[in-house]
Amino acid sequence: VKVTIKDISREAGVSIATVSRALNNKPRTSSKTRAKILSVAERLGYQPNAAARTLSRDKTDAIGVVFHQMTSGFYASVMTGIDLEAYTQGYHVLVTISKGSDPGHDAAQALARAMRVDGLIILDATFNDSALARLKESGRPIVVIQRALKDPQVSSVAPDNIGGARAAVRHLLSLGYRDLLLIAGPPAAEDSSLRMEGCRQALGEAGIDPRRVPCILGHYSSAEALKAFRAYCASQTLPRAVFAFNDDMALAVMKELRITGVKVPQQVAVVGFDDIDAADYMGLTTVRVPMIEMGQEAVRLLAARMADPSAPAKHVLKDATLVIRESCGGE
Amino acid sequence: VKVTIKDISREAGVSIATVSRALNNKPRTSSKTRAKILSVAERLGYQPNAAARTLSRDKTDAIGVVFHQMTSGFYASVMTGIDLEAYTQGYHVLVTISKGSDPGHDAAQALARAMRVDGLIILDATFNDSALARLKESGRPIVVIQRALKDPQVSSVAPDNIGGARAAVRHLLSLGYRDLLLIAGPPAAEDSSLRMEGCRQALGEAGIDPRRVPCILGHYSSAEALKAFRAYCASQTLPRAVFAFNDDMALAVMKELRITGVKVPQQVAVVGFDDIDAADYMGLTTVRVPMIEMGQEAVRLLAARMADPSAPAKHVLKDATLVIRESCGGE
DNA sequence: TTGTAGGCGTTATCAA
């Protein structure tokens, strides 16, 4: 069940060089022999051996994706976009989920250095600058999702974190909420800082001192957020509105409120960020990030640099728009 | 930035054959030269070229995963398990999401035939028998998730669909619900049929004629389920309890009920299947399927057959247990 | 327009 160009050449009565040329649409081949070769290849069910091709062309036609985790809805959606676009561009997709303390960085490096992929997409907020620097040494093009880099060698695609957060807080303020609680991501995460900046801007516009608005750390994790939220509620009065910097945390809070018998939004309004599928189920007002589009865009950016490594890196910002549902301001 | 065994051989003053042997821990090598070679390799940052290795060993050290979609929480979790175990077994993971009408079958075949992967995991309920038969011709081991096959050539890992559904219906009946509505998956999907069988058993035990229990088709899709549910409600009185054959559909129904002002579970109880993350947020009583474990098991089954293709295929059934939350019977 | 031959980086089979 394994047919090579050798088989085709024998069957068609030509040399393997001619077969290779015909199969790759190289200019110098008579259309007659080419037709014959193609038909033979078809009949034999020929499939070029990827390894052999990689070895001789120095190109894998595959891209690698490094995840932090993928159960989070957000990642799954971005991945869908990546796969969609990779397919139309003719690339295969390899995935690696970061493991434990060593956040898959070395796995990623190995992927690139071992000639398994032509380029990498990083979908991992824990990927810091030094890890990125090491990865650049592999010499392969890289695209980072979710961080708005300025790096001239690494392309990036990110949502408009500032604008999105600003819109969310403006919405809360316009509804009259003043007693807010913010739930941020990891302090080191760039997108969390930007979302915080968006909050500051909106608060500033309304003449509120941002420093007087309480903020707890949820590390983008529902479990962490829940712990922090409970601790906060134990020592403070319940806020009138909560803005969590991602949906996972917002949904965890909503669940906690429901269980403890607090009505959303009548007693506490909740707003999230991302618009994962579960947000719709829960009727969570949130900032929609175009996840699938971001995945597609990342592949396009990567493809551009793989085609021409000397091309400058691009940095794309996607709009993030407020989606109003029942948890805050909806009907 | 590209170092090969040739570079190492030159640097260490030995032949490439010796280098290869040392690097692969082959028996006949003096421990002195081996140590030297290893240190040189380390110093030079050597990384074996995967393509060359594949060509020579006829082995890719990679497995392919064929998805139907991956936004569904269920798939994302299984994928996490797959990646986890693949990593510990030393395999790389390639993914392909089925596209449109041609459900990725040919993509999968190409993957296997092009020597990109050593084996395949199918995570796609739309993968029918004929597609599977074609895929078997690639000669690579295959593991199917979510279908309890009997095929002696194809391993499978599935949840106990009958037992899970039976437990769910028994629970509903034990709470006194008699006026049930079932929301099934696609008629062609094996797991949906099995869940239906589980319902029948539980109903039969209680002396209820299963044919008198209404059942609508949701095709495992929240949108489809919603449409069917609305149509049903328009022509019938609201049921007292709904058992949807997956969480996506159950959550869609819960959302619809909330929006229309129907209290869950006071007016209508809801039970789902799978226990995706969102189920916990929504407080949905459901049948937990060990998704991560299933992914891990699939890789183990695949690895076993890749190591020894003559080994018989195994068919593993995982327990599916009821998780009681607020949507039905919880506190 | 076609064929011959060398090379891509490894592994594996022989001799030495």
Added chain:
DNA sequence: TTGATAACGCCTACAA
């Protein structure tokens, strides 16, 4: 214990 050398399947000058 080592070192030549022939695969593996494909691509691509260079010749014919």
